[in-house]
Amino acid sequence: MGHHGHEHEACEACQTNAGHHLPALSPREVDRRYRFRLETDPAAPRAGEEIRITVRIETADGRPATGLQVHHERLVHFLVVSENLEEFHHLHPEDFGLLTEEARAQARFTFPVTLRWGGRYVIAVDAVDRGQALHKELELSVEGPPQPPTRWDLSRTRSVDGLTCVLHTMPDRIEARNRVEANIEIEAGGAPVTDLEPYLGVLAHLAIFRENASGSAHTHGGGPEFAHQHFHKPTPGYRGPKLYWGHVFKAPGRYRIFAQFRRGGRVYTVPFDVEVHAPHEGR
Ligand SMILES: [Cu+2]
Known part of the structure; x- marks a missing residue:
């Protein structure tokens, strides 16, 4: 969500859909207006053991952020990634029955996760407060075996399940800094896949991380209406085979994109690695 929204005012058609067009607060504004408090149980988390992560979201005056709104069918979305980008989880308190009325009133969001390695993990938090999207990265340090180096694969074809x-x-x-239009074309047994199912309100979720987890974004995709900055009307009943999306990568470097979509009741997570170059000057 870090990037989606701010450049799409032109689209009336999608606005009613899933909320891709919400204005996004800049990281500076997020830090000015909110406090994020991260706690873990146990306090010193270890690889291979379940960790309960709690994030409390407060406004700058220290009160719970009570204006949060459901977006993409969940109140707050958490993307957990290892520094080497080899481990990724997309989690929501609701899916564990942990979003009680009390927790919601206190803006206290808890979810369990078991991590593979020690070292640094990033928890990217996505929420919508009073119509504005906020994206915040928190850090977690885990005891355990060191993370192996990232296994980069810059090929544009991935076979998964x-x-x-x-x-x-x-x-x-x-x-970097130039919008990229993208699509992911899906085939099964050589035939185009046309039976994709909405997952959390849209056909595609894209969690995008820069190398060493030094930056993240959560954006969405779907039918042709997601191409070219959403100028198109939604295509009713579109179920593939291409998942359209677009993104502005902020800085040069290597990135891993986790594309998530659903088919046959099952969520697939497909990683793609891309190299983002410094922009050409003088254009
Ligand atoms: Cu989510």
């Missing part, structure tokens, strides 16, 4: 997914980007060479 019987599906072949091909990432197309326009332009092919991705540059």
